[in-house]
Amino acid sequence: MNDFHPFGWYAAKIAPHLPKKAFQPVKSRLFGGLAYVGLVITGILAVSLFHLHPVWNLLISVVLGFSFAALGFLGHEILHGTVVKTPWLRDLLGAIAFWPLCTGPKLWRKWHNASHHVHTQHEEKDPDAWPSMEKLAKSRLLSWVYRIPFPIRASFAFSSLSVMFTLHSIRMLFYFFKDFRRKNRAVVLFQFFLPWATWLGLLWLVGWEKWFFAFLLPLLVANTIVMSYISTNHRLNPLVPVNDPLANSLSVTVxxxxxxxxxxxxxxTEHHLFPAMSSKYYPLVKTYIKRMWPDRYHEMPMGKALAALWKTPRVYYEQHELIEPKQGHVYGTLGNGLDPDRIVHRELETEKQPRSAKKRAKTKKAAGQGNL
Structure with a gap:
């Protein structure tokens, strides 16, 4: 698919069919957030104050991790302005929702709203995009990583989902810090370190064992849930020259x-078409996308999407394909030949001709030397 359209082109065609209330903040989403905050406080107090059996602590940790992740999803919605519009209240509520994931609202809006959404799947400008062969060739670290056999690397990639959101958030702090005005840098640092200070303060209060169940294990669970979604959002899609959500995004079904x-x-995909719309109305948006562009829309069950991620590499070859550099195996992307039900690769042939030419040159030179 080469005829790309920017997200505004699609949005303009769908918007007239949507009710006016779809473009208004939905404050009732905060009731769900309040319920999760209650679960988090109750769970942390139960682990911290009572000497429970490890099995009970483990179950509470899973609930806490699920709640951490859900609050992150709500924080994402809040900071897009789809719950409340008042800037200071939006940032305050967003900070509370992202507190368990230790991500500040100013950094998130710079990283996610202003960069990822504006430049989705642009190799240079999207901070969440994966590298191409050109970028791989310029990085010694990436070149070393991609010498590791693919099955080992895929296993490590999936196990790292449990820490990837946290690590990427820290990386984004360093990546964008210089882009903030000097007067805002202190605020960005404060918003980043304050959540960590509270969780480390909890460690000091309750000790390592209780802290493991009250925060560390839930954080790992939350990372895994959040990154299971984020990993499927774009990583099976191509890099694109135009920010076309129907080309560069995937909706999963759960x-x-x-x-x-x-x-x-x-x-x-619906979110990238209407980032300032409450996700409450995304099922309606999906209905119109599938009615207007059924051949362009990408969706699949989350389990199938994760399996496809497991079976394909994460380096782009000529923007619209994925390549395993060590073996030269090339895979399609969504809209460019990738069939998640039957993932196959083709062999990269481009290097064979130059090697043959070199071999013939060496043979000719050797023959010439033999005649002297």
Whole structure:
């Protein structure tokens, strides 16, 4: 698919069919957030104040991790301005929602709203985009990583989902820090370190064992849930010259009850078309996308999307394909030959001709020397 359109082109065609209330903040989403905050406080107090059996602590940790992730999804929605419009209240509520994930609202809006959404799947400008062969060739670290056999690397990549959101947030702090005005840098640092200070303060109060169940294990669970979504959002899609959400984004399907608990975070293509719209209305947006552009829209069950990620590499070859550099195996992307039900690769042939030419040159030179 080479005829790309910017997200505004699609939005302009769908918007007239949507009710006016779809473009208004939905404050009722805060009731869900309040419920999760209550679960988090109750769970942390239960682990911290009582000497529970490890099995009970483990179960509470899973609930806490699920709640951490859900609050992150709500924080994402809040900081897009779809819950409240008042800037200071938006940032305050967003900071509270992202507190367990230790990400500040100013950094998030710079990283996610102003960079990722504006330059989705642009190799240089999207901070979440994966590298191309050209970028790989310029990085010694990446070149070394991609010498590791693919099965080992894929296993490590999936196990790293449990820490990837946290590590990427820290990386984004360093990446964008210089872009903030000097007067805002102190605020960015304060918003970043204050959540960590509270969680480390909890460690000092309750000790390592209780802290593990009250925060560390829930954080790992939350990272895994959040990154399971984020990993499927764009990583099977091509790099694109135009920010076309139907080309560069994937919506996954999950059970309805999961969508309710996760604030419809699975509707990712819809979100990139209408980032300032509450996710409450994304099922309606999906209906019109599938009616108008059924051949362009990408969706699949989350399990299938994760399996496709497991079976494909994460380096781009000529923008619209994925390549395993060590073996030269080339895979399609969504809209460019990738069939998640039957993932196959082709061999990269481009290097064979030059090598043959070199071999013939060496043979000719050797023959010439033999005649002297």
């Amino acid at each position: 059970p309805k009850w999961v969508d309710i608990l996760h604030f419809n975070f699975s509707y990712h």
